[in-house]
Amino acid sequence: MPTKNTTYTYRFGIRAKLLLPIFLGFIILFAVLILIWQPSQLKKGKADFIVSQTKILKSLSPSLIQSILSSDLSSLHSNIENSLRIHKNEWKYIQLINVDKQQLYPIFDKKPDKTKTLLEIKLQIEENAEVFGDVYLYTDWQQAREKEIENINLISVWSIIIFSIIAIMSYILQTLWIYNPITKLEKITSKFSLGEYDATLPKVTLDEIGLLTDSIDRMRHKIKASLIDLVDKEKMQRAIVESVPDAIITIDTKGIVQSFNPGAENIFQYPASEVIGKNIKMLMADDIAEHHDQYIKNFSYSSSQKVIRPNRELLAQKKDLSEFPIELSVNAKIIDDEYLFTGIIRDITERKRVDRVKSEFISTVSHELRTPLTAIKGSLDIITNGLNLELPHQAESMLTVANRNVERLLNLINDILDFSKLDSEGMDFVEEQFEITPFLNNSIEINQEYANKLGSQFIFTHGHEDIWVSADKNRLEQVMSNLLSNAAKYSPKDKPVEIYTEVSNNIIRINIKDYGPGIASEFQNKLFEKFTQSSSGNTRQVGGTGLGLNISKMIIEKMGGTIGFTTEEGKGSTFYFELHSV
Amino acid sequence: MGCYMRKYLLLSVLHILFATSVAHAGSDKSKVYSIGIVPQFEIRHLRKIWNPILELIEKNTGYRLELKGSPNIKDFGKELKAGNFDFAYMNPYHFILANKAQGYIPLIRDNGRELQGIIVIKKDSPITSIKELNGKKVAFPSPNALGASLLIRSHLKNKFNININPVYVKTHSSVYLNVLLDQATAGGGIYKTLIKQGENIQASLRILHRTPMVSPHPIAAHPRVPLDVRNKIKETLLLLGENSVGQDLLAKIPIKKIGHASSSDYKAIESMNLDNFYAN
16 A cells, blocks of 8 residues: 655644634624723713713702802802812813803803813703703813723723633643644654554543544554454465466556466466566467457446456467467456456466367267268168068067167267367358248258158248348258257147247347247256257157257357247247348 | 011010000909900801900900800891990991990091992993983892992982892802893992902903992990000000001901091991991
């Protein structure tokens, strides 16, 4: 696994994140102090000031009324002047207007100039609902305001100091309790990421970070254990791959060899170092290598089928450029978002040689058997039909038995010969174009005699005109004979065997339908294998070598067609083969 | 500090001077006489003014003068009329009454000034003649203030036959302010109090008329007080006016320049028929 040892430079670390709410709180506190609390406090201070000033002024009014009532303007004036003196810091000017709108005070002084802090308070002086005049007090809020501001500032400064202390304390505590443990943990875990799983974790604290540390510790143990396990498994797998005699080669989508096991080294005679990193084509026979790139290109990546033609036989090339047969199966796997193809290759030189020897042996034996058998059959034919001899009844029946068994033996040998030819690819095909319907009519006619013997009848129920195929006529005739004779063998006497064709998309399908017992489900899978009959015990009774269907399948496939059947037990079977029409 | 030291020295000198007279004052030494003071100030203030003077008189003559207070001017007048005081300091009108009722004899008076009433109006007032005050509102400190009220009211009636609408506003300052603030067309006062007002006020007022002058407050004695006692006390008081310490004490009464007083000094007032204007 690649380890990335990256040093992250982050702009907004955990400490900044923890500090941010404190900072925001600070701004909010500051804003509230400056924008809301201070103005409201000032406003309240101003209102209080006006109330208190009005109160003082009110307390003055009885003596003013007394003076007005007694026309004692002197005491009125000294009263007012006295009050102005007492409150000289605030009271800048008093105006007293009587009910006749005459100004009783002051005589000469002018109203002071308006300032921001100079407030005008009007008070009606009255007693027992009798009004005596209005007093206008011009009082300066300046000093009280300054005092108020001083108080406000003091409280603000203390709030900020206290908040700052709290902020600093929480910063320190956050650093001690959160930031430091996390950085410590980060340092240790980054060591883990470099594979140093033995690095000591910090002491587990009784909080979430402690839980995290604990769970990292458990994870560390698990990873360590898995890693050991993984290494063991990998060793084992490597041992398997290295010990198998087959070649196991992996390539990428460009055909470049990624791995090459000792089995491959042995088979291809190349050391792994000479192949890894090179194109797989160097291991192929020239005509295959030519098309290999195209094979990979054509591989359907969307397909769920990741096995590419199991057990395909090909020709490979060794280091000394000698070609040899192999059996290849390819698997495609996605690893790290890339397709990786694994090929398992088996050298089948020896097997091919053994097969060939076997085929040659069978061919030789068959020929050697057929020659005397042909002679025996000729002799028997002459005895029974050609000489018109009067034979005792017992001898005649014995001759018939002999004749039938010789014929069976000949058929068997013919089949074995065909089979071995097909198997060793020793059979030649001569392709020609012909119309299918006359071919079928002819085939039915030829085989009708055999059917008659079994009490069966062929009916060509439906055909197509002017459909031509390109095939080896004799071999196709052989297939027809096999399928028709099979149908006749299994068909009940009162039911015909129906032959009909179907055409779609340049494919013609020839069907042979019987109303026999059908094929038991356990046989359906191995019907086209060698020496198979629907019932082994029945072989003698119905006759046949058990090679017919196998041979038919090989012939049809050699001609690029397909062969198959549908069946229903107790109701019958339909065998068919399909060919491309031309 | 130096000033006080000098005063103290002078007082000691006075004591030595008086010591000779004390020696032959022998016979009536323990006799106590009463003295009534017109309650123009509150009693505590009066005692502060008079006690040092009375102490000096006792030291000098051997006669003890006991200050008798009256709650108000009205009661003072009644007591005076009843002859309750051996000695008394009073205004000229009261003296006329006391003289008539009990035969009080004037001893000394302030020779430094004369009493004269003034009528003030606003400087920018359209009034030019005193006759224009007929039917107008005129402010006075109180009905019985001699210079500022009685003299003026009797003068206006007797000399000009003018009927005014008087309002009493308690103090002289109040009178001037009432005039200044258009609460009254004119006001009655005396020159001494006018010049005590602020410059602004003085500058905004003008004197429309002055009454004839009369002698100010006398200290008088009841005829029952023996002549030599009267004379000794008169001498002592006159002696005070001869040095600065004594003058300072007298100035607080207030007596600017102490001198002899005689019944003839008050003939002018008697002729004014102030009785008609006095409010009982």
